[in-house]
Amino acid sequence: MLYDVRTYTCIPGTLKKHLALYGAHGFDVQRRHLGEPLVYLQTETGNVNSYTHIWAFENAADREGRRTALQRDPDWAGYLEKSAQAAYLVSQENRLMVPTPFFKP
Secondary structure, three states: OEEEEEEEEEOOHHHHHHHHHHHHHHHHHHHHHHOOOOOOEEEOOOOOOEEEEEEEEEEOHHHHHHHHHHHHHEEEHHHHHHHHHHHHHHEEEEEEOOOOOOOOO
């Protein structure tokens, strides 16, 4: 199992606007290609301008195939354009992670 852990940070005061934009134009498109996320979380304490989501894949090839299909989807390109125009995001951190030997998902 391969986990794609992504944390995004927004300009202070824009997180709700960004999540609304994503909820309206990006989430369903992304789920169409990647499946359901393992989790989608908004920060409660700490950097409250950030959120994290985790997607699970069988392996790197599975992730690559699904993400390639997502990038080719015109609906996803439309969302990315809207997101870029809104300019709410400050940073993005991606980590690909695997379970420890003793954890069996």
